[in-house]
Amino acid sequence: MEHNGKVLLFKGESQYDVLRFFTDELDRAFRALRIPTVVIDLLEPDALSRLQRELQESRFLFALGFNGVGQELRIQGESLYDMIRLPFVAFYVDHPIHHDSRLRYAFRYQVVSFVDQDLVDFANAHYPGKFVVFIPHGGSADPDVRDNPVPIHKRSVPILFAGSFQDPDAFLQSVNAPEGALRQIKSIAEIMLSGDHVNIRKATVTFLQTLGMGEEDLTPDLFPIMRLAELYFRFECRKRLILSLSNLPVTVCGNGWEQLKGAKKPLNSLPAKSFAETLRLAGDAKIFLSIAPFFRQGGHERVFSAMLSGAVAAADRSGYLDRILSPGIHYIGYRSTDPLGDLLAAVLEDPDKLQEIASEGRKQAEANHTWTHRAVAILGAVKEFLHRL
Structure with missing residues (x-):
């Protein structure tokens, strides 16, 4: 793929501005590779008019949005990207179960990446027909x-x-779900906690097998349960590990740590x-x-x-x-x-x-492992996608 065009980057909402920061990192990375960029902040009131102007005035190599932000733009019911034959890279940093609706949104010029090979395999199994690649996280520093x-x-x-932290049991109590669903959530999370090589898919399949079912029964209907099980698992892992280190000089930075009980000595906690x-x-x-x-x-x-x-x-x-x-x-x-x-x-x-x-x-x-290295990987993925069209 010759680099005689620009890269279109989208910004949207993001907790702690993390994904917006990553977008800025990629902006700098592509520019370091001497590829000009255009950044469209979808939170700005003139975002769509500016996008229209840029599309009329510039030639683009591809567009990109973290967690798929910007992918659903349409013109008269047709995907913008299919209409102008512009690849859109949805760079996901979370498990597909957290982005089910966006992943079900399909169009031809769609490239999907995940930061874990297991997530690539999951996406290929549950969202067939997409071009899905593994591109790891990049590192950032002040x-x-x-x-x-x-x-x-x-x-x-x-x-x-x-x-951030939330007491796992308090988290479960806050979930508005029937008692049976809560038991399923906790059972799947406990299977994940049982070993270092058990991801959410394997844990869910193992749980289904206890019910006389199999992997073919892991359908999208279970994704809400899996999402909650993974969140419970995250909080429980943080609880166990930080408690195990609480006799050391640990500083935690984030919301909710006042909920942690049982520390050997008070944590140094920052907002x-x-x-x-x-x-x-x-x-x-x-x-x-x-x-x-x-x-x-x-x-x-x-x-x-x-x-x-x-x-x-x-x-x-x-x-x-x-x-x-x-x-x-x-x-x-x-x-x-x-x-x-x-x-x-x-x-x-x-x-x-x-x-x-x-x-x-x-x-x-x-x-x-900088974002410049990831920018090179993204360019390679787009080139391979276009070659396969």
């Missing part, structure tokens, strides 16, 4: 931090976790911050913790963002991370059965080792 990272021994936050503010905080952290066991064949952006921020990433091991990173060299990789508290306590006593891991991780992320 520009000043990235250019001049503070040495580990001068950082003031020993362990940082950024993310939720924008994504940009969180990245600045990461620049003062020695260890930046990622709790994302729902990515079994992918990785959370926190892993690469920690590295680019000069911190040590501590993250759930996954098939993908095991292929691209070496635990103890590029990051601290852990499984649910590992004594993570002991591992972190020991490494905090060895600042030279921490600095060594942080430096190696930063080199690896700069060489392979």
Whole structure:
């Protein structure tokens, strides 16, 4: 695909401005590749008139929106992208079950990407006929931090976790669902909690088998139950891990942590911050913790963002991370059965080792896991899509 055109990027609503920040990252990445861009903010009142003007005046290579934002634009009932033969890349950062309606919206010039290979497989099984690819998360860092990272021994936050929390049982009680559905939600989540290699699809199939059913019975009717089970699983994982570390100097940043009961000592809790503010905080952290066991064949952006921020990433091991990173060299990789508290306590006593891991991780992320690298992967996916048309 020759780069004699622009890339059209869409912005929409996003909690903590995360997806809007990612869009800005891709904007800078494509420009670094000498590909001009146009960013349309769909929250602006003149967004559609500006889009119309840009489409009339410019030639575009493709359009892109995180989690599919911007894909449903139509002209006289026909997809805008089919009408003008412009590929649209829907870059999803969550499981398909959280975006069912958008994934059911089909048009010919549609490219779909996920940040985990398991999610690609799920999408191919439940949304057949789409062009679906695996493109991992990219890492981000505050520009000043990235250019001049503070040495580990001068950082003031020993362990940082950024993310919201809700007590899992309180979360279930808040769900307006029949008692039978609540039991299903908890049963599926408990199957996921039983092992490091059990994703939401496998857990749901295992649950169905206890009822004398099989994988063919995993239909979209179950997606609402699966969504809630995955959320319960996330909160329970965060609860268990943070409690296991609560005798260490952990700082949590996000909403809801006042609900956590049973900590060995009071947590240092900060209110939720924008994504940009969180990245600045990461620049003062020695260890930046990622709790994302729902990515079994992918990785959370926190892993690469920690590295680019000069911190040590501590993250759930996954098939993908095991292929691209070496635990103890590029990051601290852990499984649910590992004594993570002991591992972190020991490494905090060895600042030279921490600095060594942080430096190696930063080199690896700069060489392979920035949004510029993801921009190149997106260009490759669009080229392959057009070749297959």
